[in-house]
Amino acid sequence: MSRYRIPGMGRVDPAAPVSFTFDGRSYQGLRGDTVASALLANGVHLMGRSFKYHRPRGVVTAGSEEPNALIGTSRGPGRFEPNTRATVQELRAGLTTESQNKWPSLKFDIGAVNDRAYMLFSAGFYYKTFMWPRSFWDKVYEPFIRAAAGLGKSPAEVDPDSYAHRNLHTDVLVVGGGAAGISAALTAAKSGARVVLVDENPEMGGSLLSDPSVRIDGRGSWAWLAEQLSQLRAAGVRLMTRTTAIGYYHQNFVGLVERVTDHLDQPPHGAPRERMWHVRAEQVVLAQGALEKPLVFDGNDRPGVMLAGAAQTYLNRYGVKVGDNAAVVTSHDSAWYAAFDLVDAGARVAAIADTRDSVRPDLVEAARKRGILVLTGHTATATEGRLRVKSVRVNPVRNGQVGAGRKIPCDALLICGGWTPSLHLFSHTKGSLTWDADSRTFLPDHKTEACQIAGAGRGLWGYGFVLEDGVKAGIAAAQALGRSADASDARVEGDRPGTGISQKELPTDRSPGKAKAFVDYQNDVTAKDIRLAVREGMRSIEHVKRYTTNGMATDQGKMSNINGLMIAADALGKEPPQVGLTTFRPPYTPTSFGAFAGYHKGATFEITRKTPIDPWAEAQGAVFEPVSLWRRAWYFPKAGEDMHAAVARECRATRASVGMFDASTLGKIEVAGPDAVEFMNRMYTNPWTKLQPGRCRYGLLLGEDGFIRDDGVIGRMSPDLFHVTTTTGGAARVLNMMEDYLQTEWPDLDVWLTSTTEQWATVAVNGPNARKVLEKLVEGLDLSDTNFPHMSVAECTVAGLPARLFRISFTGELGFEVNVPARHGLQLWKAIHEAGQQYDICPYGTETMHVLRAEKGYIIVGQDTDGTVTPQDAGLDWAIGKAKKDFVGKRSLSRPDIVAPNRKQLVGLLTEDGRKLEEGAQIVLDPSQSLPMTMAGHVTSSYDSVALGRPIAMAVVTGGLSRMGETVHIPMPDGTIRATITSTNFYDPAGERLKA
Amino acid sequence: MLLIHCPYCDATLPEAEFAYAGEAHISRPADPSALSDEEWRDYLFIRTNARGPHFERWRHIHGCGRFFNAVRDTVSDRFLMTYKAGEARPDLTVKEAAE
Numbered sequence A: 001m002s003r004y005r006i007p008g009m010g011r012v013d014p015a016a017p018v019s020f021t022f023d024g025r026s027y028q029g030l031r032g033d034t035v036a037s038a039l040l041a042n043g044v045h046l047m048g049r050s051f052k053y054h055r056p057r058g059v060v061t062a063g064s065e066e067p068n069a070l071i072g073t074s075r076g077p078g079r080f081e082p083n084t085r086a087t088v089q090e091l092r093a094g095l096t097t098e099s100q101n102k103w104p105s106l107k108f109d110i111g112a113v114n115d116r117a118y119m120l121f122s123a124g125f126y127y128k129t130f131m132w133p134r135s136f137w138d139k140v141y142e143p144f145i146r147a148a149a150g151l152g153k154s155p156a157e158v159d160p161d162s163y164a165h166r167n168l169h170t171d172v173l174v175v176g177g178g179a180a181g182i183s184a185a186l187t188a189a190k191s192g193a194r195v196v197l198v199d200e201n202p203e204m205g206g207s208l209l210s211d212p213s214v215r216i217d218g219r220g221s222w223a224w225l226a227e228q229l230s231q232l233r234a235a236g237v238r239l240m241t242r243t244t245a246i247g248y249y250h251q252n253f254v255g256l257v258e259r260v261t262d263h264l265d266q267p268p269h270g271a272p273r274e275r276m277w278h279v280r281a282e283q284v285v286l287a288q289g290a291l292e293k294p295l296v297f298d299g300n301d302r303p304g305v306m307l308a309g310a311a312q313t314y315l316n317r318y319g320v321k322v323g324d325n326a327a328v329v330t331s332h333d334s335a336w337y338a339a340f341d342l343v344d345a346g347a348r349v350a351a352i353a354d355t356r357d358s359v360r361p362d363l364v365e366a367a368r369k370r371g372i373l374v375l376t377g378h379t380a381t382a383t384e385g386r387l388r389v390k391s392v393r394v395n396p397v398r399n400g401q402v403g404a405g406r407k408i409p410c411d412a413l414l415i416c417g418g419w420t421p422s423l424h425l426f427s428h429t430k431g432s433l434t435w436d437a438d439s440r441t442f443l444p445d446h447k448t449e450a451c452q453i454a455g456a457g458r459g460l461w462g463y464g465f466v467l468e469d470g471v472k473a474g475i476a477a478a479q480a481l482g483r484s485a486d487a488s489d490a491r492v493e494g495d496r497p498g499t500g501i502s503q504k505e506l507p508t509d510r511s512p513g514k515a516k517a518f519v520d521y522q523n524d525v526t527a528k529d530i531r532l533a534v535r536e537g538m539r540s541i542e543h544v545k546r547y548t549t550n551g552m553a554t555d556q557g558k559m560s561n562i563n564g565l566m567i568a569a570d571a572l573g574k575e576p577p578q579v580g581l582t583t584f585r586p587p588y589t590p591t592s593f594g595a596f597a598g599y600h601k602g603a604t605f606e607i608t609r610k611t612p613i614d615p616w617a618e619a620q621g622a623v624f625e626p627v628s629l630w631r632r633a634w635y636f637p638k639a640g641e642d643m644h645a646a647v648a649r650e651c652r653a654t655r656a657s658v659g660m661f662d663a664s665t666l667g668k669i670e671v672a673g674p675d676a677v678e679f680m681n682r683m684y685t686n687p688w689t690k691l692q693p694g695r696c697r698y699g700l701l702l703g704e705d706g707f708i709r710d711d712g713v714i715g716r717m718s719p720d721l722f723h724v725t726t727t728t729g730g731a732a733r734v735l736n737m738m739e740d741y742l743q744t745e746w747p748d749l750d751v752w753l754t755s756t757t758e759q760w761a762t763v764a765v766n767g768p769n770a771r772k773v774l775e776k777l778v779e780g781l782d783l784s785d786t787n788f789p790h791m792s793v794a795e796c797t798v799a800g801l802p803a804r805l806f807r808i809s810f811t812g813e814l815g816f817e818v819n820v821p822a823r824h825g826l827q828l829w830k831a832i833h834e835a836g837q838q839y840d841i842c843p844y845g846t847e848t849m850h851v852l853r854a855e856k857g858y859i860i861v862g863q864d865t866d867g868t869v870t871p872q873d874a875g876l877d878w879a880i881g882k883a884k885k886d887f888v889g890k891r892s893l894s895r896p897d898i899v900a901p902n903r904k905q906l907v908g909l910l911t912e913d914g915r916k917l918e919e920g921a922q923i924v925l926d927p928s929q930s931l932p933m934t935m936a937g938h939v940t941s942s943y944d945s946v947a948l949g950r951p952i953a954m955a956v957v958t959g960g961l962s963r964m965g966e967t968v969h970i971p972m973p974d975g976t977i978r979a980t981i982t983s984t985n986f987y988d989p990a991g992e993r994l995k996a
Numbered sequence B: 001m002l003l004i005h006c007p008y009c010d011a012t013l014p015e016a017e018f019a020y021a022g023e024a025h026i027s028r029p030a031d032p033s034a035l036s037d038e039e040w041r042d043y044l045f046i047r048t049n050a051r052g053p054h055f056e057r058w059r060h061i062h063g064c065g066r067f068f069n070a071v072r073d074t075v076s077d078r079f080l081m082t083y084k085a086g087e088a089r090p091d092l093t094v095k096e097a098a099e
C-alpha cells in the first residue's frame, strides 16, 4: 500500500493494483485512481511547471477544471496527447505519462529563471517588451518565447485512432450526475419522459462521492446513490458517464464528447477513442454544480497548496490523504468539513484560518474538539517551500489592519475562496446572469432556451436544498413536456450546509507589489498584473482579460474569472456587475480535434466524384487533378514522359489528327416546358427565340450585377426542351439560380428544371479526323458539314447507344461531343477509342483541354474571370442579345461603373523573350515607377503552345482592349518581363478549322 | 445547428438541409430599364441589415427544393416564423399580440 493511501477508504479497488510511469519512473496506483490521485498516494505533489515563470506546480483540483497538473500521456506511436489533465485521466495498465514545460527535469528547470525576470513578464508583456528593436523579434524574442512558453508538445504523428459521431434525440437531457441531476432525472423519468443523464466523471454521484458521511433517507450517501442509479436504470434512463457536455447551442442542441477507450487497458479492436454525440432535447436540465475558487495570496501556488474540496475528494473518493499535517485557509464553511474528514481519517490539521470574523459556532466547536487551532478574522500572507509547501504565514486582521504574522508548518495547505456556480453551458445560450450581492457571485437569471437549472449550479448549498431543487427541476421539465410528475422529498441527516464570501486578493502586511499572488495558475497571472492592467487604462473586463491573459488558458478561467473580476472591480472602484464577466464559450473543457473531425478524415474527408470513364483512365496510368469535387484525368503520360512532354504530345495529336476527352463532368440541366424559351431568354444574355431545334449556341449567364457567372453550350432539342451545359464547378450554383428566378420571380412560367449532370456521360472528339472516327459509329444521322454543320445537335445512335450528339468545339478543331446515358459511358469511350485507332486517336486530359482552348481564346469562367468581369470586359459583347428588352444582369451593363473607361479587360499576352509567364503574375504599365507600383492587371492563363511554338498567355489589363500592340511589364523576382498585348485568339483566327 | 420549419414540407428539420438566400420581399423590378442608376443600385446592393426581426429567404435545398420566407431575429438567431414564397410580409405586431 502506498505511503499516503488509507486502507478502507475511497472507491478504488485495493485488490487491483495498476502500474504506470511518470517522467520515466514507475509507480503503482489502484483501479479507480486518476493519475493525480495515484501520484498523491505516492506522495508526489510536483506535477508540472507553470507556463510563463516555470514555477513548480502541484495538483490544485480533483476535476476537469485543473489548471496545473497537465501531463503528456501516451499509448504508443501516434497516441501521444499533450495537456491531459492528470485529475481526469484514469489509470490504466502501462500508461506512460510525463510532465510538461520543464528542461532538463521537473525538479531542476532552467526556464525557472523567468521567475526571477518577473518584471519582464508582467501584464501586457507581449505588447510592451518585444516591440523594439524589430530585428530582435526574429532572432531573440520569438525563439526564446517559443522555447520557454507554450503548453506541452504538439504530437507530430498521424493519429491512428478513430472517432465516432452519433445523433441522439430525447425528451430530457440532464447535464451533471450529482444529487440535483439524479433527482431531476428520476423525477422526469417517472413522468414517462425519455431521459438522458450525462456526467463527465467515470461514475455518477458528483459531490456525493466525496461526502460518504452524509445520510439520505436513512442510508449512507453511497448506498442511497447506488439505489438511485438502479432506479434510474429501471426507469429506462440512459446513463452516460465519461461524457462531457462541451457546448449548448440553439434550440436545445447539446454537444457531448464521450471518452470511450482512454481508461481501458486494452481498447477493443475497432472501438472509437471518443464519440461525439449531437443531442437534440426537448428540455435540458443543467445540474453542473459549482466550482471551488482559490484564495489569492503570496505563494498560493506552491506544490501542496490545493483546494480544500479537492483534498476532501482525494480522501473520500480515492482513499488518499494529501499530507500528514495540513493547514486550512478559507472564506467558506465547506473547507471546515474537509478538515474534519482529514482528522477523522487520521491526518493532522494544524489550523483553520478563516478570513471571516465570525464563523458558525458548531463548526468552531467541531474543530476544537478535533484539536484544530481555529483562527478567525485571519489572512494568509506567505508560504514557504520550494518543491513542496513547508509552512503558511497567517496574520490577524482587525479593523482593516494586518497584524503580526505567525508561521504554521504544514505539508499540505488547503484553501477555499468560496464556490462559483458552473455557468458555462448556460452562458453558451446567452442566458443572462444576475449578481447576488450576498454570496458575491453570479447566478443564472433569464433563460433563452427550454432549460431548467438545479442545485449548486444556481447557488444552492447543502444536500437537503439541492435534492429538493432537483425534484423541482424534474417536475418543471416534465410539465413543459405536457406530463405530470410527482414531488418527492428526501430526508437528509448530517447535511453539510454552508455559506461563505468571495473576495479580492487577501490583505497583507508586506508590499503587495512583491507578492506573487496567483489568480490564473495556468497563464501565470497575478493579482498585481490585474491591478497594473487597470492602472494602464484597461476599463472593461474584456480588455483586462486580453491584456493580462487572465482566463485565456485551456481551463478558460474556471477558477480565475471571478477572482480576477473581484480584483479588477476593486481597482476600478466599481461593483463587479458594473465591470462585467467575460463570456464563456464552447467547448466546456479542451476537446480533441479527432472528436470534432469524426469520420471526416482520410478517404472519407470529402467525397470524390468519378466519371464512368475514370476506371479506364486509371488503368492507363492517367495523372488526376481535383476539379471541384470531381477527380479528372489531367494528362496521360506514356513511359518516360513528364507532364510537359505528355501535354505537348496530346496537343499535337489532337490538332494533327484526332483526340478524345472525357467531358462527363460538365454540368447539365434540362430546361423543359411550354415557356422554356421565354425562361432561357430571361436567364441568359443570348437570344433564344430564333434558335431552331437541332441547333445550339454558346450561352452566357450573368448575375443581376452584370458580372459573368457561368457559360456553356446550349442545345435546343425541341421547341420546348433545352439541353443546357454549365461549367464543371458551376452546375449546382446555376441550377439554384435558375430555380430561384423560376420559383420566386416568374412563378407564372410553365418550366421544369432538372439536373442531368450525372445522367449523361460525355465524350468530346476533336481534330481534323473526328468525323471519320465517329462516322463509323453513328447511325441515323448524316454527319456531313452540309447536313450537320458546326453548332448542330441531334439525337441518334452512337456505337449502338442512344445518344445526344453535339457538333461543337472547345479546341478550335472540328469537334463533336457525344452524350450517352451514364451507365454506357465506358462502353462508348472504348468504342470511340477502338474506332479511332486507325487515326492514332489520342486520349487527352484537362491540361491539354486548357491549352487548346487558350490557343483559341476561349475563356474559363473562374479562371479568366473573377466575379468582376462583364461580357464587354471579356470581349463577349457578341453573345448579348441587343434586341432583348431584359435579361438577368442587362440593366447593370449600363451602370456608370460598368461603362467607365479603363476597366480591366481580357487580352492576350506574348512575351518578347519567349518566357512563359506565371499565372497570377501582376502587370504594370511603367516598370520604372517608384514603389509601390500601380498594378494594371494580372495574368489569368499561361501555357506553352505547341501549335504556336511559343508560350501564350491571357490577362486582364486596364483598358486592355484599346492597347493592342502596346508593351506591358511583368516584374518578377529575377527581372522584369516585357510582353505585347494581342488578341486572345492566337490560333486559326478566322476559324477555318471548325468548318472542316 | 438551427431547426427550420419548411412551410412546404410542413416539417421542422435541421439547418443542414437548408440554404440561406438573402433578404426577402425584394422583388425584381418588372422593367429594370425604367429604373434610374440610383434605383437600380438600391435594388442590387442596399439591404436593411436588421438588428432584430429580419425577413429573409431560405431554400430547402436538400429537401423539397422550394424557396420560402422566414422571419429570424438576428440578435437571438431565433426563427419567429416561416411562410411560403409569394405570401405577404407578415405583420409582426399582430403576431405578437396573438401570442
Ligand SMILES: [Zn+2]
Pocket (backbone or CB within 6 Å): B006, B007, B008, B009, B010, B060, B063, B064, B065, B066
Ligand atoms: Zn421542404
